[in-house]
Amino acid sequence: MYSFHKKKLLAGISLIFILTIGIAATTVQDKGPKPNLKVLPKDITHEELEKIMKGFNVSLGVKCSHCHAPSKTDAKKLDFSSDEKPEKNVARNMMRMTAKINKKYFNHGGDQSAAAITCITCHNGKTHPESKITLPAPPPGR
Ligand code: HEC
Ligand code: HEC
Numbered sequence: 001m002y003s004f005h006k007k008k009l010l011a012g013i014s015l016i017f018i019l020t021i022g023i024a025a026t027t028v029q030d031k032g033p034k035p036n037l038k039v040l041p042k043d044i045t046h047e048e049l050e051k052i053m054k055g056f057n058v059s060l061g062v063k064c065s066h067c068h069a070p071s072k073t074d075a076k077k078l079d080f081s082s083d084e085k086p087e088k089n090v091a092r093n094m095m096r097m098t099a100k101i102n103k104k105y106f107n108h109g110g111d112q113s114a115a116a117i118t119c120i121t122c123h124n125g126k127t128h129p130e131s132k133i134t135l136p137a138p139p140p141g142r
Pocket of ligand 2: 056087098121
């Protein structure tokens with residue numbers, strides 16, 4: 001009888017313990033959505049992130065919605081963590097490529113602020129940089 005009660009008590013304590021851990025874990029998780037950053041440092045400041053993103057807009061001549069999909073709950077907002085738009089992943093590869101070019105050919109260590117080349121070097125305000133050269137017409141009389 002005694003051991004039966006003891007077992008029940010132990011089970012009760014364990015249940016409370018598990019519940020407490022469970023609640024604690026969800027509280028920690030509820031502190032905002034986890035950033036979905038695969039290239040930028042996860043501890044980047046809000047200001048630094050905003051500066052980079054605004055730089056993308058200017059470099060490509062686009063708005064944030066060019067790479068970020070609309071929110072599923074509020075169509076007027078963007079879901080910045082979503083990877084739904086393929087442009088976002090292209091941009092990630094472009095970030096890796098740009099860092100690699102700087103590191104390998106300019107020895108700037110991939111630091112965007114000190115980089116020899118950035119998005120605007122190629123894009124110059126366009127989504128698709130020029131790849132064809134149009135030679136100027138020869139001057140008349142030659
Ligand atoms: C050329 C594409 C592009 C444009 C334009 C762009 N972004 Fe981003 N954004 C990205 C990419 C790529 C990432 C993820 C970077 C990574 O994985 O490290 C990102 C990440 C973010 C994040 C972090 C999301 C998270 O998971 O926490 C925020 C916030 C954000 N962008 C806001 C903006 C805002 C605001 C603008 C407009 C001013 C903007 N972006 C314009 C490509 C873009
Ligand atoms: C060395 C030149 C170069 C640099 C630097 C560069 N890009 Fe690009 N990018 C290109 C070219 C070329 C294309 C077009 C590729 C194609 O048409 O297949 C392109 C295409 C893209 C596209 C897809 C086109 C679209 O419809 O939006 C995105 C997004 C993009 N670049 C973002 C960036 C971002 C963000 C950076 C800076 C981190 C960057 N690029 C840096 C050359 C470059």
